Amino acid sequence: MPRKTDFMSEIIKRIREKEQKWASFQPKGETRIKLLDSVTSFAHSFLDKMDDEKTYHSQKPDHQRFRITNRTSGIDQLLEIYSDEVIHRGINAASAGHFGYIPGGGLYASAIGDYLAAITNEYAGIQYGSPGAAMMENAVIDWMKSIFGFPETSVGTLTSGGSIANMIALTAARDRHKIKGDLIERSVIYMSAQVHHCVNKALRIIGLEDAVLRTIDLDERHRMRTEDLREKILIDQQNNLNPFMIVGSIGTTDTGAIDPINEICDVAEKNDLWFHVDAAYGGFFILTEMKKAAFEGVGRIDSIVVDPHKSMFLPYGIGAILVKDRKSVVQSHHYTANYMQDAYTDRETLNASDVSPELTRHFRGMRIWLPLKLYGVEPFAACLEEKILLLHYMRNELVKRGFLVGPEPDLTVSYFWYPTGNQNENAFNEELLRRIHADGRVFFSSTELDGKFVIRIAILCFRTTLDTVHLALQMIDEIMEELLAQ
Numbered sequence: 001m002p003r004k005t006d007f008m009s010e011i012i013k014r015i016r017e018k019e020q021k022w023a024s025f026q027p028k029g030e031t032r033i034k035l036l037d038s039v040t041s042f043a044h045s046f047l048d049k050m051d052d053e054k055t056y057h058s059q060k061p062d063h064q065r066f067r068i069t070n071r072t073s074g075i076d077q078l079l080e081i082y083s084d085e086v087i088h089r090g091i092n093a094a095s096a097g098h099f100g101y102i103p104g105g106g107l108y109a110s111a112i113g114d115y116l117a118a119i120t121n122e123y124a125g126i127q128y129g130s131p132g133a134a135m136m137e138n139a140v141i142d143w144m145k146s147i148f149g150f151p152e153t154s155v156g157t158l159t160s161g162g163s164i165a166n167m168i169a170l171t172a173a174r175d176r177h178k179i180k181g182d183l184i185e186r187s188v189i190y191m192s193a194q195v196h197h198c199v200n201k202a203l204r205i206i207g208l209e210d211a212v213l214r215t216i217d218l219d220e221r222h223r224m225r226t227e228d229l230r231e232k233i234l235i236d237q238q239n240n241l242n243p244f245m246i247v248g249s250i251g252t253t254d255t256g257a258i259d260p261i262n263e264i265c266d267v268a269e270k271n272d273l274w275f276h277v278d279a280a281y282g283g284f285f286i287l288t289e290m291k292k293a294a295f296e297g298v299g300r301i302d303s304i305v306v307d308p309h310k311s312m313f314l315p316y317g318i319g320a321i322l323v324k325d326r327k328s329v330v331q332s333h334h335y336t337a338n339y340m341q342d343a344y345t346d347r348e349t350l351n352a353s354d355v356s357p358e359l360t361r362h363f364r365g366m367r368i369w370l371p372l373k374l375y376g377v378e379p380f381a382a383c384l385e386e387k388i389l390l391l392h393y394m395r396n397e398l399v400k401r402g403f404l405v406g407p408e409p410d411l412t413v414s415y416f417w418y419p420t421g422n423q424n425e426n427a428f429n430e431e432l433l434r435r436i437h438a439d440g441r442v443f444f445s446s447t448e449l450d451g452k453f454v455i456r457i458a459i460l461c462f463r464t465t466l467d468t469v470h471l472a473l474q475m476i477d478e479i480m481e482e483l484l485a486q
């Protein structure tokens, strides 16, 4: 039997051996600088050359080049794979020419914020972990409360995006109205057919799949008709159902419509319904002089979702939720565990984890706080107003060229199609979009409205300027010339 000291020195030897094997995890000064230099020059070249590159590449990435094996590679080789198989495939979502879905761009300052947050690895989910990080996130939430006229007593948190933010609000509404068991099938949720599909998805996840969903009629500008809402609630009440929630939108995905918030608030208050608003796309237009009137009454609603990775142009990975009823949201999301006992000494301040399904998470505060502090709020408002004007300009130019366009847009999403005057209209416009994608200089997506295939315009990438709109029009002119010559 070996003596105890031999045994210990053997362990120490093995520890040292293992330590050697992961030494690369802690690059020293010179190696660290070289690594970062490669990445920095790659990033600069991406940003500087972006305007000369296509926005859309239809080729598929090569799966082989991503495979994880034990073979290692140098950073430059890996950046090459990233460039070939990731950046130059699909949509370049950072590009000025991204007019599809809901773009945003990705502010450089925000990327720097992410870098710092990851380097110092702050634990923002719990006050106790990093009180400063938690406080910074709360300061961001407080700013959001102030712009939407939510009281200081309301709660909020930064999420990964609008989907999780919506789920948090819907869960809080469910619990405040005690929708469970047999009551689920009698409980009614009112929404427009234009509500984002993540709302339906969240309802299924939180066990409200069997609740009654009432679709409210829309007016000619795709906004919820309050009169129809009022009537449907009344009928449901008369039929002994349990109306409990209205989901409205500020900026629907298809058409950018804003529901009549103030009018719906009257209905919600009168009938004691939770009024949730999905403003994932449109929320920050409240900062603009041009659109703030459309937000009238927003301070009266129960909960709101906004996506800074859309109308604040941040890189993907940040949404936010504000809820007035602190008690219900905490009741749904707060949990204690023995191994967390040190974290719950401060009963007064809420942790991010008390109002969200997440515990350990990315320190998102830094990626929004940094640009807001570096630049102030005003450039965000100006950039949004410029986008509104760009859409006006583009729609006018399209009409001049014989296209038809959707109704006067509420925000910066609209649509257009070419009227062929025969039953081939949808096929013609589908072919137009196919050629736009094949060209790739700028990217548009499409949608279907009342059986009509239309090409969507979403102007929200901060990099999109008048020059980009001219480029898009030039591309459309060239393709139309080809198409009409056939």
Ligand SMILES: *Cc1c(COP(=O)(O)O)cnc(C)c1O
Pocket (backbone or CB within 6 Å): 102, 160, 161, 162, 163, 164, 196, 198, 249, 251, 252, 253, 278, 279, 280, 281, 307, 319
């Ligand atoms: C984008 C969007 C969502 C979903 O948000 P994610 O950040 O993609 O999870 C929800 N609602 C609307 C109106 C949106 O535009």
